[in-house]
Amino acid sequence: MISQLSWKIGGQQGEGVESTDRIFSTALNRLGYYLYGYRHFSSRIKGGHTNNKIRISTYPIRAISDDLDILVAFDQESIDLNAKELRSGGVIVADAKFNPVVPEGIDARLFAVPITAMAEELGTSLMKNMVASGASWGLLGLPLEVFNKAVEEEFGRKGAAVVEKNIEAVKRGAEFVLEQAGGPLDEFKLDEADGRQKLFMIGNEAIGLGCLAAGCRLMSAYPITPASEIMEYLIKKLPALGGTVVQTEDEIAAVTMAIGANYAGVRTMTASAGPGLSLMMEAIGLAGMTETPLVIVDTQRGGPSTGLPTKQEQSDLNAMVYGTHGEIPKIVIAPASIEDCFYDMIEAFNLSEQFQVPVIVMTDLQLSLGKQSCEPFDYNSIQINRGKLVQDAPEQEPQQLFKRYELTPDGVSPRVLPGAKHGIHHVTGVEHDETGRPSESAVNRQNMMDKRLHKLDGLYVRDGLRTDAPSETPDLLIIGMGSTGGTIDQAREWLANDGVTTNHVTIRQIHPFPTEQLIPHLQQAKKVVVIENNATAQLAGQIKMHAGFADKMRSLLKYDGNPFLPSEVYKACKELD
Numbered sequence: 001m002i003s004q005l006s007w008k009i010g011g012q013q014g015e016g017v018e019s020t021d022r023i024f025s026t027a028l029n030r031l032g033y034y035l036y037g038y039r040h041f042s043s044r045i046k047g048g049h050t051n052n053k054i055r056i057s058t059y060p061i062r063a064i065s066d067d068l069d070i071l072v073a074f075d076q077e078s079i080d081l082n083a084k085e086l087r088s089g090g091v092i093v094a095d096a097k098f099n100p101v102v103p104e105g106i107d108a109r110l111f112a113v114p115i116t117a118m119a120e121e122l123g124t125s126l127m128k129n130m131v132a133s134g135a136s137w138g139l140l141g142l143p144l145e146v147f148n149k150a151v152e153e154e155f156g157r158k159g160a161a162v163v164e165k166n167i168e169a170v171k172r173g174a175e176f177v178l179e180q181a182g183g184p185l186d187e188f189k190l191d192e193a194d195g196r197q198k199l200f201m202i203g204n205e206a207i208g209l210g211c212l213a214a215g216c217r218l219m220s221a222y223p224i225t226p227a228s229e230i231m232e233y234l235i236k237k238l239p240a241l242g243g244t245v246v247q248t249e250d251e252i253a254a255v256t257m258a259i260g261a262n263y264a265g266v267r268t269m270t271a272s273a274g275p276g277l278s279l280m281m282e283a284i285g286l287a288g289m290t291e292t293p294l295v296i297v298d299t300q301r302g303g304p305s306t307g308l309p310t311k312q313e314q315s316d317l318n319a320m321v322y323g324t325h326g327e328i329p330k331i332v333i334a335p336a337s338i339e340d341c342f343y344d345m346i347e348a349f350n351l352s353e354q355f356q357v358p359v360i361v362m363t364d365l366q367l368s369l370g371k372q373s374c375e376p377f378d379y380n381s382i383q384i385n386r387g388k389l390v391q392d393a394p395e396q397e398p399q400q401l402f403k404r405y406e407l408t409p410d411g412v413s414p415r416v417l418p419g420a421k422h423g424i425h426h427v428t429g430v431e432h433d434e435t436g437r438p439s440e441s442a443v444n445r446q447n448m449m450d451k452r453l454h455k456l457d458g459l460y461v462r463d464g465l466r467t468d469a470p471s472e473t474p475d476l477l478i479i480g481m482g483s484t485g486g487t488i489d490q491a492r493e494w495l496a497n498d499g500v501t502t503n504h505v506t507i508r509q510i511h512p513f514p515t516e517q518l519i520p521h522l523q524q525a526k527k528v529v530v531i532e533n534n535a536t537a538q539l540a541g542q543i544k545m546h547a548g549f550a551d552k553m554r555s556l557l558k559y560d561g562n563p564f565l566p567s568e569v570y571k572a573c574k575e576l577d
Contacts, residue, residue, distance in 0.1 A: 001191045004057035006065040007136065010082055011074030014046035016129035019154070020072070021052035024133045025371065027150040028056055029200040031142070032193035036486070037371040038064045038563065043225065043309045049077055058191045062337065062372070062486020066567045069188060070139065071108075072132050074115070076100060083108060089187065093135050093177065095128070111135070111177050118172050127169040134173030141184025144174060199374045203341040203367040206374070207297060208233035210345025211269055213382055216295075217243030218268040220257035222250055225309045226365045227271040227299040251276035255283040255296065262293045263427070265389075265417040267349055271297035274316045275306070277360075281323045284358050286429050288328025291405065291413065291452065293352035295345075297361045299368040300482075302561050311561030312365045314482055315534035317542070320360045321511045327449070329355065329456045332511040334362040336466065336485045338374040340508070341367070346382055347462055354387040355412060355455050362510060364533065366563045367483040390414045393422040401425045401435035407447055411455030456512050464509030465517040469524075474503040476573055477525030481507050481539055483563060484531050490566035495573055502573070507539065513546040522549045527576050531569060535559040 007024070011017045018039075025035055036055045042048035055065045068085035071078070073094040080103060083092065088107040094100035095115040102110050113135050119127040130151065137147050148167050155163045178184065201209075208230050211219070217238065221231045235245045248254040254270045261268035272280065277298045287294040300316045302308025320332045331351055335341045344361055352359040393402055393416050404425040406413045413434075416423030426436030431448060433439040468489070476495070478488050485506045492502045505521050507514070522528060522543075530540040530553060537555040544550045556572045558564055 001189055002187070003059065003191050004055065004061070004065075005069045005140075005188060005190060006053065006055050006067060007070045007072070008051055008053040008068055008082060008085070009072040009074075009132065010049065010051035010078030012046075013042055013048050013050040015074055016126065017050050017052060017074070020129035020133050021054065023130075023147075023150050023154050024136060025054050025200065026153070027137070027142075027147040028054075029198060029373065030146050030150060032195040032198065033057065033190070034060050034198070034373045035200060035371070036061045036064060036373070038366065039369055041310050049081060051078065051082060056190065058193055060373070063490045063566055064487075064563065066565050070136060072136055073100065074128070074132070079103065091139065091185070091188070093132065093139070095132075111180050113173065113176055113180075115173070118176070119169060122165050122169055127166060130166045130169035131173035134170035135177040137170070138174030138178045139181060139185050139188060141189055144170065197376065199338070199376055200371060201338060201374070202229060202369050202371045203335070203338055203363055204229035204299070204369065205233050206338045206341035207271070207345055207361070207363070207368075208237065209377070210342040212237055212241065213342070213377075213379065214267060214346040214349040215384055216267045216269055216349065217241065218258075218261050218266050219245045219270065220248050220254045220261070220268065221245070221270045221272065222248050222254050222276060224251075224273045224276050226301055226368045227273050227276075227297065229369070230271045230297060251279040252283065255280040255294070256286075258296075259283060259287050259290075259292050259294055263290070263418065269295040269297065269349075271299065273299050273301050273309070274303045274319070277316060277319060277323070281325070284330070285324045285326055285328060287358045288324065288330060288452070289429050289431075290427055291356040291415075293349075293356055294358040295348045295352050295361070296358065297363065300362065300364045302559075308561045310365070312483075312563045313533050313559060313561070314364050315536075315538065315559070316362065317510060317534070317538040320362055321542075327453060329357045329452055330511065331355070331357060331359045331456065331459070331461070332362055332509075333359070333461055333464070334481045334508050334510050335367065336482060336506045336508055337367075338372050339377070342377050350383075350385040351461065353389065354385055355459075356387065356415060357456070362482070364482045370483065388412055388414045390416045390420070390423070393420055395422050401437075403434040404436050405432060405434050405448065405451075407434060407451055411451045413451075459512055460514055460517065461509050464507075465514045466506040466508055467503070467521065469503040469505070469521060471501040471503055472524055474501045474525050475527065476500060476502045476576065477505065477521055477528045478502055478531060478569070478573065479505045479507060479528065479539070479543070480531040481510070484533070487564045487566050487569055488531060491569035491573060494566070494570045498574070500573070510542070513542055515546040518543065519547050522547055522552075525552070528553045529556055529573060529576060530554070531556045531564060533558050533563065
C-alpha cells in the first residue's frame with residue numbers, strides 16, 4: 001500500500017486528454033483523495049503535444065511530483081517526451097494502434113491496449129478517453145462504480161444511451177488491462193482515502209467564486225489565457241444573482257468600464273494577463289487619481305509580448321508595482337493557494353473600497369489553471385466593508401459642492417454614489433481640489449499628492465506574510481510567492497532529513513511591501529534563497545530595496561515556462577551549504 005501516486009496522460013491537443021484527466025480526477029476526488037494537477041498545453045485549439053499530470057495522495061499536497069508512476073499515452077510522442085519521468089518499475093498504458101515502444105534505458109512495464117479500436121467498436125473513436133481511463137482505474141484496483149458515477153455526471157445531459165456506452169468503454173478498458181496484468185498492481189495500490197468532502201477546482205474558479213461572495217455583480221473583460229476561465233465561470237453564475245459579464249472589445253475598454261461601474265456603486269472587476277495589464281496602465285492611473293475602487297486580477301504567463309501564453313511565469317511583479325505613469329497608491333496581493341484565491345478576492349474588494357485605490361490580485365498560470373483539492377470555504381467568515389461610503393450626505397451651502405476629495409487625517413475621503421442628494425461633485429483625471437474642480441495650485445497639488453500617497457501608510461493585509469518558522473536561527477530561509485509554496489515545503493522535508501534547518505516565508509503582500517514583518521526573519525537566517533519564476537529576480541529586488549540583507553541573499557530562478565520541481569529547489573538549497 002502506498003500513500004501517494006503520480007499519473008499522467010499525454011496526446012495531441014484536442015483528442016480527449018483534458019476530458020480523460022477531468023473524469024479520472026473527479027472520481028478520485030469522490031473517494032476523498034487529495035489531488036494536485038498540472039496542465040502542459042499549447043497555445044492552439046487542436047494539435048501539438050499536451051499532457052496532464054496528477055499527484056494523488058492520502059494527505060494534503062501543493063506541488064507536482066518529480067517522478068511518475070503511470071503514463072497513459074495516445075501516441076509515441078507522449079512516451080518519448082514523458083517516459084524519462086517514470087520511476088523504475090513504472091507503467092505505460094499506450095494505444096496499441098501506434099505500436100508503442102519503450103525508449104531505451106527506461107525501466108517501465110508496457111501495456112499495449114487497443115484503446116482506439118475498442119472505442120470504435122462502441123461507435124466512435126471519441127470514447128478512447130474512457131477506455132484509457134478504465135485501464136488506469138483497473139490497474140489501481142479502485143471500485144468501478146465510483147468511476148461510473150463520475151461518467152454519469154459528465155455525460156448525463158447527452159442521454160442514457162451515451163452514458164451507457166461510455167460506462168461500457170470504461171469497463172472494457174479495465175477488463176483488458178487487468179487480464180494482461182493478472183489483476184490490479186499491488187505496487188500501485190493506494191491506502192484508503194479519508195473520505196472527507198473536499199473541493200476540487202482550479203484557482204480561476206476559486207477567484208470567480210470569491211468575486212460572487214464579495215458581492216461583485218459585473219465583470220468586464222476581454223478573453224486571454226490564462227485568465228479566461230474566470231470570465232467563463234462568472235458568465236454561468238452572475239446572471240442568477242442579477243449580475244452580468246460584458247465581453248469588451250479590448251482590455252482598455254474592460255478596465256474603463258470597470259472604473260465607471262465602480263464609480264456608480266457596483267462592485268466590478270476585470271481580469272487579464274500580462275499583455276492586457278500593459279494596456280490597462282493609463283486607466284489604472286485614472287482610478288488612482290479619481291480615487292475610484294478598482295479590482296484587477298493578473299494571471300501571469302510567459303512574456304514579453306505574446307511570449308509563452310500557456311506557460312508558467314512570475315514576471316509581471318514590477319509592472320504591477322511600477323507600471324502606472326506618475327505616482328498613485330495601489331495594493332498588490334498574491335494568493336498562494338486555492339483557498340487564498342477565494343478569500344483574497346473578498347479582501348481585494350474590501351481593500352479597494354476602504355482605501356479607494358486599485359487593487360491588483362497577482363496569480364500565476366500554475367495557480368490559476370492547476371486543479372487542486374482544497375477545504376470547503378467558510379462562508380460565515382465573510383465580511384463586507386465598503387469603507388467611507390456616505391449614505392446621507394450633509395446638506396451643502398448654496399453653490400457649494402460635496403468635498404469628495406476632502407483632506408482627512410487618514411487620507412481617505414468620504415465617497416458618495418452619483419445621484420445622491422447633496423453629493424454633487426466634479427470627477428476628472430487632472431489634478432483637482434477637494435470638490436473635484438481642476439486645480440494647478442502648487443499648494444493644492446502637494447496636499448492632494450500627500451493625501452493619496454499616505455493613505456496606505458502602515459497597511460498590512462490579512463496574512464500578508466505567511467511564515468513557517470520552527471527555528472529561531474535556521475541554516476536557510478526560503479522565500480517564495482504564488483504557486484511555489486508547496487514545492488518549497490516538499491524540498492524542506494528532504495532538507496530536514498539531511499539535517500538542514502529551514503524556515504519558509506511566502507510573501508503575499510507585494511505592495512506596499514511588508515518590510516517590518518519580513519526583517520526579523522531575514523535577521524535570524526544564516527542564508528536566504530528567493531525562489532521565483534522569472535529571469536531578473538524581481539521579488540528578490542523588492543526585498544533588497546525595502547529590507548536589505550543583499551549579502552546573505554541568493555536567487556533561484558526558473559523561466560523556461562515550467563513550474564519548479566521539488567528536486568530543483570532541494571538541489572539548489574543543498575549547493576548553498
